[in-house]
Amino acid sequence: MVARVIPVSPFDLVIFGATGDLARRKILPGLFHRFKVEQMPEDARIIGAARSEFDSAAFRKVVRESLEQFVGEADRPANTVEQFLERIDYVNVDAMGDKGWDALSDLLREDKVRAFYFSVTPSLFGTLAEQLHKRGIATPESRIVVEKPFGHDLETAKALNADLLKCFNEEQIYRIDHYLGKETVQNLMALRFANSLFEPLWNSTHIDHVQITVAESLGVEGRGEYYDNSGAMRDMVQNHLMQLLCLIAMEPPSRFEPNAVRDEKVKVIEALEPVAPDDIVRGQYYDWNNRVGYKDHAGNPESRTESFVAMKVAVANWRWAGTPFYLRTGKKLRTRMSEIAVIFRDPPHMIFPKMEGRRGNALVIRLQPDEGITLRTTIKEPGPGGMRLTEVAMDMTFDDALGEDLHAQDAYERLIMDVIRGDQTLFMRGDEVESAWAWADPLIENWKNSTQRPASYDSGGSGPEESMMLMHQDGRRWRSVGQ
Template sequence: MHNTAGQAPSQATLDHLPLDMIIVGGAGDLAVRKLLPALYTAHLHGTLRPATRIIACGRHPYSRDEYIAFVRDQAQPFIDSKNLDPRTWDSFLALLDYVCLDASDAAGFERLRRACQEGGQRVFYLATAPTLFTAICDNLAAAGLVDGSSRVVLEKPLGHDLNSAREINEAVGRRFTESQIYRIDHYLGKETVQNLMVLRFGNAILEPLWRAPNIESVQITVAESVGVGSRAGFYDGTGAMRDMVQNHILQLLCIIAMEPPVSLDPDAVRDEKLKVLRSLRRMKLADIARDTVRGQYVGGAVDGEPVPGYLQEDGVPAGSATETFVALRAHVNNWRWANVPFFIRTGKRMARRMSQIVIQFANPPFSIFPEAQHNHTNRLVIQLQPEESIQLQLMAKQPGSGMQMLPVNLNLDLQSAFTERRPEAYERLLVDVIKGRLTHFMRRDELEAAWSWVDPILEGWRLLDEPPLRYKAGTRGPDAAAALLARDGMEWVE
């Protein structure tokens, strides 16, 4: 089989065409909680094309009116109340249509073709299990829905391992060119993540210091206070390593560690990220046993409320050994990052929801302040959620006699520094898809390089055959995660 996409028109040409945004899985959790609210907000602020229609597809036999009633009931609560204008909401609902189809049934895709606007551009968002991607793309092509202007958005996780990721890439690549494929990672749509590029490469004061030996260590934490909830069926076959580390966290690591790209051209940026992924030191079995921690939460309390353990969650098999927490020590084997440890941590049911990056600068080679010789004097803390901020921690003299030092923070509060509206991550990325901006989406070789690093760790855990360490819900994870840093005289920044 061959690629059926054909020659792509210019973006300027596409901007004048009608647009059909087609969400396969349009009645699913992702569509309800994220995609439809994001598209509504884009509609509210005028960033959708005037001739845009949103066609949801799913197996449930909704009529159009029934689907609109479903969206009113299920999606509206996920829209920020300050953005919910009744007239605009009604005009958004008027954009919606629904087509009942099954991924393996060609007849449904013929109904979809008839529902699409004549001569328009089609963007397909596959908000389904990746196992359905092949059948969906083949049926889209067979129905004549794929041409040079079409784009396809692939939701994570893309594969279960390297081989399955390659199979998905091959299957989608038979129907769409690489420039038409948008592998989405919503972390790359966050304002502060995109601001990392400007922080690093737009400030001459930081770039000369952004390397060993000036930087002592890097921490990346993505902590969630929630459990698996209704996702147990998916999550138990996935785990924290596949769900968070292989995509979100490695993408953050790439932006932190990459060399300056020659431009903001998508391939220039992604070339440098690929070099980082290929430079990650591969772990052998002894490294995996020493430098990785797997955990699973047990019953505890979050925000003062009792919560069940992972094994007590609905849909989790008895005795499951799936990890809900991962901490590990990684190294980037190149000159810039020689001997700088990257500490990664992610988990569910932790003490609080927090995503942050901590750049720990090295201590001065000699201190004239004896009491400060063991202090970590300077660190850059980049907070991604729940609030977005950047703090540079410096040392200052405490008022009074003597030369006692205390840390003080220079704060960049992104909420107050700029008055412009800050689109939510999915809204920003969906608009990027419509406008043909690939910079913040993963390329095929990036995805496969990430799996090439993660796969040996997963295999090592299988060979070691050790159960995940237990940690109480509402805590910071297993004690072994703290010990991972303590060996180097460090600790997690909370």
């Protein structure tokens, strides 16, 4: 199978914060990959904008070093790198002042798509939007890309939305969540809505429960102060896990277009029941061998911020009544993995006695590290000697099934190209962000007012024992982290 590459229109992409970690690690390498496969047109241009006292030549050196560090040698032919660097410019811009804005305006072309990527601290989002607007740099067709975190709570999210909407309309604002750019996440929509096999079964009559796990093997070393003001709820659940939950639980949209898809996602969030205190577990990792843990990495011995959250969530609508969703995310777990597991109910009458109580059917959507889809089914074990049943997995790992030519893109590659196309389907709408915060805020506020501390769990494990009991009390079990 050969990958189809559909070129985008000529564009000027301005990256604010172009010398920062995200730009060097993800944005610039992603753009290089799109250039290499000829998705970027000849006259596309990338303009770095930051406080660093660089000229274009110095910034091109930064870009080259970024590619050498984050793009494999075999994937960056020397001549392609040189051609890519020819499309790079740089402007020293003071976001809070006057410096550099006229120079930036002079670089931009009238007849090209203009996109502005805010790869900066969220406190500058509103300021940058205002500068672009009042200086006439942003046109009515321009787009801005806003990185998470989008607000710290409902109040700040509303304020940020209001600031951006003073200068840009909703159709110009692209709130990026890189999880929505993952190949498997998009395949989830294709799996549900392009196949008659699954959609008739996609309800509480046939699905026992759903597990969503995002596990990380690293701790918060190096970003402990930031993380301690955020925690797993704000950092992962309110955005990444919420987006996965929406795609699993949403009703089929009337058509595959941005607002139709996002309308259905908002309906899911608004249908979420409040989470009971007994249905949520918080944890902090600790390494008993080295006597060091989350509090040490956060630099706060009194911290009650969670590095792990597990919860049971109910969607109050006809499709999902009686089918719980179990969400789990944490730092310093056994391995790095993200997956959605849809566990189907047992047949209503089991004619094979030895199979009673065993849930054999599971659809597992793997987001990382090996993107793919697995369907676990029950079959007869080969050989004579009676009817012995066993479980097998029909595995579609994308790299294996589709071949090297269709090696999965990085999420940022796909999402940035969607910005240039003007396609908002995989980006969050303002009311969607606010609805997610409205659901999450009461949980965070309850923790703030509680005297209960997060449970300790072993670094390199599966999380607190209390999270296991969250499932066991319902007669269910978590899938193993790293299974």
